[in-house]
Every structure is written in structure tokens, then in C-alpha cells.
Amino acid sequence: MTGYYSSPFPRRASVGVDVGGVMVGGGAPVVVQSMTNTDTADVDGTVAQVAALHRAGSELVRITVDRDESAAAVPKIRDRLARLGVDVPLVGDFHYIGHKLLADHPACAEALAKYRINPGNVGFRDKKDKQFADIVEMAIRHDKPVRIGVNWGSLDQELLTRLMNENQAKGFPMTAQEVTREAIVQSALLSAHLAEEIGLGRDRIILSAKVSGVQDLIAVYAELARRCDHALHLGLTEAGMGSKGIVASSASMGILLQQGIGDTIRISLTPEPGGDRTREVQVSQELLQTMGFRQFIPIVAACPGCGRTTSTVFQELAQTIQEDIRRNMPVWRTRYPGVEQLKVAVMGCIVNGPGESKHADIGISLPGTGETPSAPVFIDGEKAATLRGPNIAADFEKMVSEYIENRFGMGTRARAAE
Numbered sequence: 001m002t003g004y005y006s007s008p009f010p011r012r013a014s015v016g017v018d019v020g021g022v023m024v025g026g027g028a029p030v031v032v033q034s035m036t037n038t039d040t041a042d043v044d045g046t047v048a049q050v051a052a053l054h055r056a057g058s059e060l061v062r063i064t065v066d067r068d069e070s071a072a073a074v075p076k077i078r079d080r081l082a083r084l085g086v087d088v089p090l091v092g093d094f095h096y097i098g099h100k101l102l103a104d105h106p107a108c109a110e111a112l113a114k115y116r117i118n119p120g121n122v123g124f125r126d127k128k129d130k131q132f133a134d135i136v137e138m139a140i141r142h143d144k145p146v147r148i149g150v151n152w153g154s155l156d157q158e159l160l161t162r163l164m165n166e167n168q169a170k171g172f173p174m175t176a177q178e179v180t181r182e183a184i185v186q187s188a189l190l191s192a193h194l195a196e197e198i199g200l201g202r203d204r205i206i207l208s209a210k211v212s213g214v215q216d217l218i219a220v221y222a223e224l225a226r227r228c229d230h231a232l233h234l235g236l237t238e239a240g241m242g243s244k245g246i247v248a249s250s251a252s253m254g255i256l257l258q259q260g261i262g263d264t265i266r267i268s269l270t271p272e273p274g275g276d277r278t279r280e281v282q283v284s285q286e287l288l289q290t291m292g293f294r295q296f297i298p299i300v301a302a303c304p305g306c307g308r309t310t311s312t313v314f315q316e317l318a319q320t321i322q323e324d325i326r327r328n329m330p331v332w333r334t335r336y337p338g339v340e341q342l343k344v345a346v347m348g349c350i351v352n353g354p355g356e357s358k359h360a361d362i363g364i365s366l367p368g369t370g371e372t373p374s375a376p377v378f379i380d381g382e383k384a385a386t387l388r389g390p391n392i393a394a395d396f397e398k399m400v401s402e403y404i405e406n407r408f409g410m411g412t413r414a415r416a417a418e
């Protein structure tokens, strides 16, 4: 796994957890994960979506395990994925009856690489601790890690009520919002402590505490990070649709990641009707890459365009190059090792075009209003060609392909090693 960490803040030390061969925490690069929205009992549909999420770059994929039919489907999904060469670890998402499903479907318990349980709905009243313990014991028996995932939409109401009452008895030193945040943190920590008492190792526990407010998320995770060394899964729950979901997730998680907090992320975007589920993977990668924490895919820098832009050619070219890169990356990853470091620039005019292009590995400055209809191309900081005529876009795409082959191709490496 390629990765690096470049925040000025030290990375928070956490206990690493091996999730089916993918390391979460312990200094490993921040892991991108996602979740399907298919009915897990639909083996064909779930296999197709897991494969698509993995192809897009998801390093862990969570699936819902909500009833006998979906639990029975899990080993079939695992087998089908193996036959397709998709080895991404699968995480089972359990609510209410996870203890029963795992006990009744040992093949499901074995096929999953991690169990996610929610202490707020693992069981109620006197059954809660027993059912939580059943799942933890199942994880120990099958040697699987567990994510204890608190969500404020299903927060342990007994705990919240107790903390509210204690706050009231002390004369309300904390606001209701502060008490709720504390209840979320305590729910995660108390459950982790209980799991450890039952015998689950610290290196088998990941914590999450998802809320839907940006400031709440930052406050809750900062507190969790301060009070434990468990690996942390970051995610803003119910982030929403489109740009709102992306902005809210990036703002909250970006601040935490910058402070060294977070070992794996999921961006919970609501897809538009008929929308592409892999968008959440793309956004997670872009968040980590633009912050300088991981490299997944070549970056295309493009100016926004303005009154000097003469046509939509540069927008179309930037889009085409970006889409080509994303489509080709599954193959390029193996054919062109290191290609994710490539920087391409597509600029609209002479004002910033040549300068930005020189900072990229390969860049083009398209002609703006009043400029000679020619497009200088810069390679490794030097002007390498001037494109003219109606085929500028196609010619530049060809130059990008040749640059990738020359710089990252295996043949080039072999020749260089001779």
C-alpha cells in the first residue's frame, strides 16, 4: 500500500488492527473504506457492487447483515469475489440480532474479515451485555476484529439518561449538547473496555463515534483520541447528498486528519437516484490525496476559466484527461508503478498557464482571448512542443500517454536497470 503522512501535527499513536490483511492504525496509511447499498441476500447485485467499489479503490467494503438470508449469502459473495480475483476484506454490519446471525451462520462469521457492532442497539436492558458478549466471543473464536461503532442516531439511551440525570444533579454544569457528546464518547470507551475484559485484544478493536454535525464530530473524536489509543474509524454520518455531503465530510474529517486523528475513513454520501456508489470512494481518495496523506491517482490541475477563456476546449480536455486516468488506473497501477505521483496541468490561457504547466510533470496552456491559436506543452518544466489546429486535445492526450509509458513503463525501468 503506498502512503505517507505530511501533516505538521504528529500522527496520533494507535494500536494497529489487521483487518483481513489490511492494517488499520499503528502508523499505517489511512485506509479508505465504503459500504454497499444492495440487499446482501442479492448475491449478484452485491458481488457487482463490492467489485466496483474495490476497483474504484475501496480497501475495505462493509455489507449489511440484517437477516438469515443475507447471512447465508455472505460466504457465497466471498466465494464469487474470490473467483473474480477481488480479495477486498468484507466487513459485516450487524444491528439488533448480530449475536444470533453469527451463531447460526458460522460460514458467514468466517467469511467476514471484521464485525461492526453498534452498542446502542446490540440488545436492550438485561440482554444488552449478554448479546454484546456473545458477539465479542464469536469474534475471539473466529479470530476477527470488531468495530465498535457508536452512532448518535442510535445512542445507548440508558447511558444518555444517566449522564443527563447526573448533570442535572450537579446543577447543569454542561449543556445538553456537551452531555450528549460525552455519552457518545463513553459509549464507545465503555464498550471497548467490556470487549477487552471478555478477552478481545486491543489489536482487534476499532472505534467509531459518528454524528451528523461537523463541530460535534470534531469535538467527539478529539476527545476519543485523547482518552484512548484504539484505532479510529472516521465518518460523518448522514452527511447528505452531493456537494453538501462532500463539504461537510471534508471539513470535519480534514480537520481531524490534519491533527493526526483517524486511521480509516468512510464518506457517507447519499447517492443521487441512479447515482454511482463509487463516488464515496473517489471523494475519500481525493480528500486524502489533496491533503497530502496518500497518493492514489494522478492529479489534474485545471484553472477555473474566466473571461479570457475562448472556448470550452480546456474544460473538456481537463475532464477527458481526468476521466481517462480514473478509467485506466486499475490497469495502470500494475503496468506503471508510481504513476499515481503524476501531475498534469490543463490551463485556459497565458496568464497562469505556462507557470502552472511548468510545475506539473506535463502541462498544456491553451490559447485565451486574443492569443495566437497555439498551445505550448511543458514536460518536466521545459517547453517540449507547441500544438496547433483542431486536434490539440487529442494530440495532448497522446503526449500524456507517451509520457506515462516513458516514465513509468516497465520497459523503461528494465532499460534503466541495464
Ligand code: SF4
Pocket: 303, 304, 305, 306, 307, 308, 309, 347, 348, 349, 350, 351, 352, 353, 368
Ligand atoms: S489561467 Fe487564464 S483562463 Fe485560466 S483562470 Fe487564469 S486568467 Fe482565466
